[in-house]
Amino acid sequence: MNFIELLNDQQKRELEQQWEVLSYGVSSIIPEQEFKQKIAKSIKNQQPLKVKLGLDPTAPDVHLGHTVVLNKLKQFQNFGHTIQLIIGDFTGKIGDPTGKTATRTALTDEEVKHNARTYFEQFGKVMDMEKVELHYNSKWLSQVDFSEVLKLASTVTVARMLERNDFHNRYEANKPIYLHEFFYPVMQGYDSYALSSDVELGGTDQEFNVLFGRQIQEHYGQEKQVVLLMPLIEGLDGVEKMSKSKNNYIGVEESPRDIFGKTMSIPDEQILKYFQLVSPLTIDEVNEVKQQMEKGALHPRDAKMMLASALVAMLHGKKAAEESKADFENVFQKNQIPEDMPEVVWDGNQTVAIVDLVKELGLLPSKSEARRMIKNGGIRVNQEKVPDPATILEVKDGLVLQVGKRKFIRLRLSSS
RNA sequence: GGAGGGAUAGCGAAGUUGGCCAAACGCGGCGGACUGUAAAUCCGCUCCCAUCGGGUUCGUAGGUUCGAGUCCUACUCCCUCCA
Numbered sequence: 001m002n003f004i005e006l007l008n009d010q011q012k013r014e015l016e017q018q019w020e021v022l023s024y025g026v027s028s029i030i031p032e033q034e035f036k037q038k039i040a041k042s043i044k045n046q047q048p049l050k051v052k053l054g055l056d057p058t059a060p061d062v063h064l065g066h067t068v069v070l071n072k073l074k075q076f077q078n079f080g081h082t083i084q085l086i087i088g089d090f091t092g093k094i095g096d097p098t099g100k101t102a103t104r105t106a107l108t109d110e111e112v113k114h115n116a117r118t119y120f121e122q123f124g125k126v127m128d129m130e131k132v133e134l135h136y137n138s139k140w141l142s143q144v145d146f147s148e149v150l151k152l153a154s155t156v157t158v159a160r161m162l163e164r165n166d167f168h169n170r171y172e173a174n175k176p177i178y179l180h181e182f183f184y185p186v187m188q189g190y191d192s193y194a195l196s197s198d199v200e201l202g203g204t205d206q207e208f209n210v211l212f213g214r215q216i217q218e219h220y221g222q223e224k225q226v227v228l229l230m231p232l233i234e235g236l237d238g239v240e241k242m243s244k245s246k247n248n249y250i251g252v253e254e255s256p257r258d259i260f261g262k263t264m265s266i267p268d269e270q271i272l273k274y275f276q277l278v279s280p281l282t283i284d285e286v287n288e289v290k291q292q293m294e295k296g297a298l299h300p301r302d303a304k305m306m307l308a309s310a311l312v313a314m315l316h317g318k319k320a321a322e323e324s325k326a327d328f329e330n331v332f333q334k335n336q337i338p339e340d341m342p343e344v345v346w347d348g349n350q351t352v353a354i355v356d357l358v359k360e361l362g363l364l365p366s367k368s369e370a371r372r373m374i375k376n377g378g379i380r381v382n383q384e385k386v387p388d389p390a391t392i393l394e395v396k397d398g399l400v401l402q403v404g405k406r407k408f409i410r411l412r413l414s415s416s
Numbered sequence: 417g418g419a420g421g422g423a424u425a426g427c428g429a430a431g432u433u434g435g436c437c438a439a440a441c442g443c444g445g446c447g448g449a450c451u452g453u454a455a456a457u458c459c460g461c462u463c464c465c466a467u468c469g470g471g472u473u474c475g476u477a478g479g480u481u482c483g484a485g486u487c488c489u490a491c492u493c494c495c496u497c498c499a
Contacts, residue, residue, distance in 0.1 A: 238455085247444090265454040301452040308453095332453065369446085372461055376447040390467075404447065405454070 003040035011043050018043075021075050024283055025068075025276045027204050027231040030211065035226040038198050042081070049081040052197035052213075052225070054137075054188055055119060057089050057112045062122040063249035064311070065242035068230045068277045069201050074127040076199075083132045084195050085123075087116045090138035091187050112136075125252050125315050140194040141187055152186055155219050161185075164208040185209045189216035197225045204229045233277055238267035256316045257338070260324035261406065263308035264332075268300045271307060279310045337383065337400055341408040346395055350413070354379065354391045363403045378404050 007015060018039050029035050042049045053073060073083050089112045116136075120129055161182050162168055171177060185208060192200060192213030202210040207229055214224040232241040235248025242249045250262045266274065272293070275286045289306070292298035305325065313321035323339065330336040344361060352360075355370040358379065364370045371389040373379050379386045380402040381393065397413045 236454085261454055264452095267455055299452070304453070328453085366464065367466090368464060369462085371466090373447065376461060377449095378447045378461095 003037050003044050006044050007040055011040075014043050015040050018079050021283065022072075022079070022228075025231070026072070027229045030227040030229070034224070035199070035228075038226055042198075049076065049198040050084055050196060051076045051081050051199045051201065052084045052086060052192060052195060053201050054086045054088055054091075054191060054210075057087050057115050060115055060119050060122065061244050061251060062119070062253070063242060063244065063251045064274075064278050065203075065233050065235075065249060067126050067252065068233055069203065070123060070126040071278060071280070072201055072228065072230055074280075077128055077131060081199075083127070084135060084197060085119070085132055086135045086137050086191050086195070087112065087119070088188070088191075089136045090141040091184060122252050135191075135195065137187070137191050137194070141190065144190070149183075152190070152216065152219065153183075155215065156182075156186065158182075185212040186216065189213040192225050193217050193220050193222055196222060198223075199226050199228060201228050201230065203232050205232060231273075231277065233273065234270055236262055236265055238270050250311070252315050256312045256320040256324035257327055257406075259312050259315060260308045260321075260328050261332075263311055264301075264304050264328065266304070268304075271300060271303050274307055274311075275303075279307060280314045281310060331406065337402070338408055341400070341410050343410045343412050345414050346411045347414040348395075350395045352393055352395060354381070354386055354393045355389060357393060357395070358401070358403060361401070361409065363401070363407055363409065373403065 004012070004015065015036070019036060022039070023029060023032075023035075038049060041047070051073060053069060077083060089109075116134070120134075123129060123132075162171055164185070167177055167181075188209050189212035191197075193216050197213065200210045200213055207227075210227045210229070214227070217224050234240065235242035235246055236250070237246075237248045240246050240248060250259055254262075263274075272286075272290055275281060275289055279286070281289075289298065289303060293300065293303055305328075308328070309321045309325050312324050316324075327338040331338055346357075346361075348357075348360060354374070355367045358364050358370045358373075359367050364373060370379070374386050374389045374391070377385050380400075382400050383402070395411060395413065397411070399411045401409045401411060403409075
C-alpha cells in the first residue's frame with residue numbers, strides 16, 4: 001500500500017518536513033522508500049514510529065560520538081515518535097564479536113542496572129528521557145527455547161555470516177570465531193522483532209547487525225524495520241573516529257572548560273560536520289553558518305567558538321557556556337588566569353619545595369616530572385615562571401599555581 | 417603430542433663478539449615558542465630520588481662473571497610449522 005498517496009496536502013507537508021529533518025545528516029537509509037512510507041503511514045494513522053537503539057551494557061562513557069545518534073533520536077522525539085532503548089543485558093553475556101573482546105566477563109545484575117542508570121543520566125543531557133521506553137533484552141531472549149533458536153539459525157547461512165567484516169577478517173587470518181558469536185546479530189535482530197521496531201539507528205559500523213533485524217522480522221512475518229546509519233564522527237585529531245581508547249573524545253560528563261577547549265582544538269575541516277551531527281542547531285542555522293564560512297564572513301575560529309558554546313550549552317546549560325567561553329578567552333587569548341579555579345586547602349608545611357608541593361597536590365605524578373616541568377618553564381606561581389627546580393616556596397593564602405597550560409589551582413591555608 | 421621462534425620502558429621496535437645500555441628509532445604523552453585554538457610548524461622533555469651523583473629496570477626465579485638486556489638453568493606466557 002502506498003501511504004504517501006493517501007495523505008492530504010497538509011499531511012504531505014508534514015511528511016516533507018519530517019523527511020527533511022530525519023534524513024538530514026544520515027549516512028544511509030535502508031531502504032529509503034520504505035522509510036518514507038513508514039513516516040507517511042505514521043502520519044496517516046497518527047501512530048508514532050517505534051525507533052530502536054540497542055546499547056551495550058558495559059560501563060558507559062558517553063561522548064560526542066554517541067550524541068550523533070542521540071541527536072537523531074531527539075529529532076524523532078520532536079516529531080512525537082517513540083524511542084525504544086534496549087539494554088543488551090542478555091547479549092552482553094556473550095560479548096560483542098569485535099575480535100578484541102572475544103571473552104567478556106559476565107556482568108552482574110546490579111552492574112547492568114547501574115550502567116543502565118548511567119546511560120539514562122548521560123543521555124538525558126541530549127534527549128528527553130521522560131518519553132523513552134527502556135527495555136532489557138534478557139526479558140525475551142531468556143525465554144527463547146532451543147528449537148526456536150534452531151529455526152532462526154536455519155534462516156541464515158554461514159556464508160552470509162562471514163560477510164560480516166569482522167568475521168571475514170578473522171576467518172581469513174585463521175583467528176578463532178566461536179559459534180556463539182554468530183548469534184550476536186541474530187539476537188539483536190530478535191530484539192527488533194520482540195519490540196516490533198519500525199526504525200533502528202546505529203553507526204555505520206553497525207550496518208551488519210542492525211540490518212539483521214529486518215531478516216528476523218521477515219522470518220516472523222513482521223513488517224521490516226528501516227535502518228538509519230549515522231556517520232561516525234572523527235575525534236579531536238580529525239582523523240580517527242572518536243573513541244575512548246583513542247583518547248580523542250569529548251565526553252558529555254566533562255567540565256564545561258574541557259569541552260570548550262577540546263572543541264576549539266578540532267581541525268577546521270571538521271567544524272561543519274560537528275555542527276551538523278552533534279550540535280543542537282537547526283538545519284537552517286547550520287546552513288547559515290556554512291554560507292557565512294564559505295563567504296569568508298565567519299572566521300573559522302569564531303565558528304568554532306560558536307560551536308563550542310553550543311555544545312557546552314547543550315551539555316551544561318547556557319550559563320556554563322558563557323563562563324567557559326570567557327575563561328577560554330582569558331587563558332588562551334589574553335594569557336590570563338581563569339575567573340575561578342579549583343581551590344585546594346594546603347595543610348602542609350608553609351615553607352615547601354615547589355617540587356614537593358606540586359607532587360603532594362597530585363598535579364604531577366613524581367618529583368622528577370615536576371623538575372622536568374620547571375626546566376621546560378611549565379610551572380608558574382602567581383603567573384610568574386618558576387626558574388629553578390630547587391625553588392623553595394613560601395605558601396600564602398590565595399596563591400595561584402599553574403602547571404602546564406591549563407591546570408590551575410588556588411591554594412588556601414587551612415587556618416584562614 | 418613433536419619441532420622451532422619470541423618475550424625489551426604507554427605502544428611498536430632496535431640491541432644477542434657480556435662492560436661505552438636507563439637502553440637507538442618511530443608513535444603516543446607532556447612542556448616551550450609561535451598562532452586564530454589545546455590546529456599546523458619548530459624546539460625540548462619522556463623510570464625514580466637527587467646539586468654533583470645515586471637507586472631500581474629489559475617475562476619470572478635462580479646461576480656464571482669483577483661486570484649481563486646480552487651467557488647458563490628452570491618456570492610462565494605467546495606465536496609459527498608438523499601430527
